[in-house]
Amino acid sequence: METALKIEHLNKYFGKRQILHDICMEVYAGEVFGFLGPNGAGKTTTIKIVVGLLRLDEGDVQIHGHSVTKNYEDAMACVGGIVENPELYKYMTGRENLRQYARMRKGVDEARIDEVVKLVGLSNRIDDKVSKYSLGMRQRLGVAQALLHHPKLLILDEPTNGLDPAGIKELRDILKNLAHKENIAVLVSSHLMSEMEMMCDRVGVIVGGKMLDVRTTAEMISAAQDTxxxxxxxxxxxxxxxxxxxxxxxxxxxxxxxxxxxxxxxxxxxxxxxxxxxxxxxxxxxxxxxxxEQTKRLEDVFIAMTQENGGAQIG
CATH class of the missing domain: 3.30.70 (Alpha-Beta Plaits)
Structure with a gap:
């Protein structure tokens, strides 16, 4: 399997306080990888390091074989992402937003804009002003923006926040399609276990700034089942x-x-x-x-792992 993201022995400190402890994981092309953890576990800090918004203190992050510390520009050319919420110009149309972003990327033409708009299902509303978009439509436009430059790795931090059930399902279907049909590696961070169970091929659990386990969703649930x-x-x-x-x-x-x-x-x-x-x-x-009785779900496994390892907060 082609490795799109490789994190090796990642450590991060804020002052004297260690936030991330020896994080190691890989994300492969063609999969949806769920980066799971309670609020304050270190998910967003890890993601900000991967996309270049924070400096790492120890270890290395490689995106499609390019180290973010040694070959930053080539590494960032391979990644697209939304950290927290997509930043959009609400007074512009969806298409105008994409054109504005395309100016910062080489090789993005009108044909590529039309292609990503179709991928995320916005063809019938792309020429409306973003101020008229629902939250779910803005998330889809944000995904389209992140995909414009043909990234090998798509990273979304809590992408379902604020979405209604229909919006969550739409986004889930889009991400699974991107991974399985377009061969893009999709990394999604969340604490919504039921959604991650339906969306992800593999999951990694981070608690207290430490990576506890990385397995397929089925393996993680199966390992926790009673005899x-x-x-x-x-x-x-x-x-x-x-x-x-x-x-x-x-x-x-x-x-x-x-x-x-x-x-x-x-x-x-x-x-x-x-x-x-x-x-x-x-x-x-x-x-x-x-x-x-119902078999255990990913949520049960996650709660048990969290409780066994000191709860949510990093320290």
């Missing part, structure tokens, strides 16, 4: 049902009102729960419902 599943079974006679289930140890079954609560080993759960229901029905115990 057993809790089933809630609503039956006509819970006490008798518990007595009949001799194949389960006593600590794996308990009654709660008209419900039987069972704990089943995950690797054989379907087979075991099927046998349990068959046993109950054959002994004239009516089974009304059998509901497994």
């Amino acid at each position: 057993s599943i809790r089933y809630t079974v609503k039956v006509s006679d819970p006490a008798r049902a518990a007595e009949l289930l001799t194949q389960l140890p006593e600590n794996a079954k308990q009654t709660e009102g008209d419900e039987l609560v069972l704990r089943i080993e995950t690797d054989k759960a379907d087979e075991i729960i099927s046998g349990i229901i068959e046993t109950l029905v054959s002994n004239r115990i009516r089974v009304m419902t059998c509901i497994p």
Whole structure:
């Protein structure tokens, strides 16, 4: 896989206070990488270093093979981004904003402007004044602006802030399309776990200025799953049902009102729960419902990692 962004042993200090501690990670072409962390964890500080808005103190950042400390101009030519909110001229149209930005970049012509406008789905409103745009439309115009010069890496810091559910979905679809179809590396920072779970191919979690883990979204969730599943079974006679289930140890079954609560080993759960229901029905115990607990989500994993590592604030 082609490495679009490589961060090696990055440290940052504000005075005597260390803000970032030995950050290491890579982002590849063709993926959406979620940079996750609570407020104050160091996400924006890291991103500002990557895009050249802050100086790093130790370590190195390479964008498409170019070091930001040794070859700054070539590195910055490969990156486009929005840190916090896109800066736009509201009295201009969307197209005029893009033309203004294009003047600062070589090789950006009207055909490229039309191309990025189509990519972000603004073709029917690009000639309206930005003052008439919704927040979601401004975010899309900001993405278009960041894409004008064909960057290898697109960085968005909290891009869904203030967007309604429809706007969030629109932006999510745009970013996934850019990564998977245009082969651009997309780095998105956020603390909205449900959105990142749907959007990202891989995620990295930063807490207290330290990188805790980098994995695919599925791997991170799977690693945190319990080895057993809790089933809630609503039956006509819970006490008798518990007595009949001799194949389960006593600590794996308990009654709660008209419900039987069972704990089943995950690797054989379907087979075991099927046998349990068959046993109950054959002994004239009516089974009304059998509901497994929800598997853990990225949000559950994130909260657990945050709590285990001292909470949100850097120190």
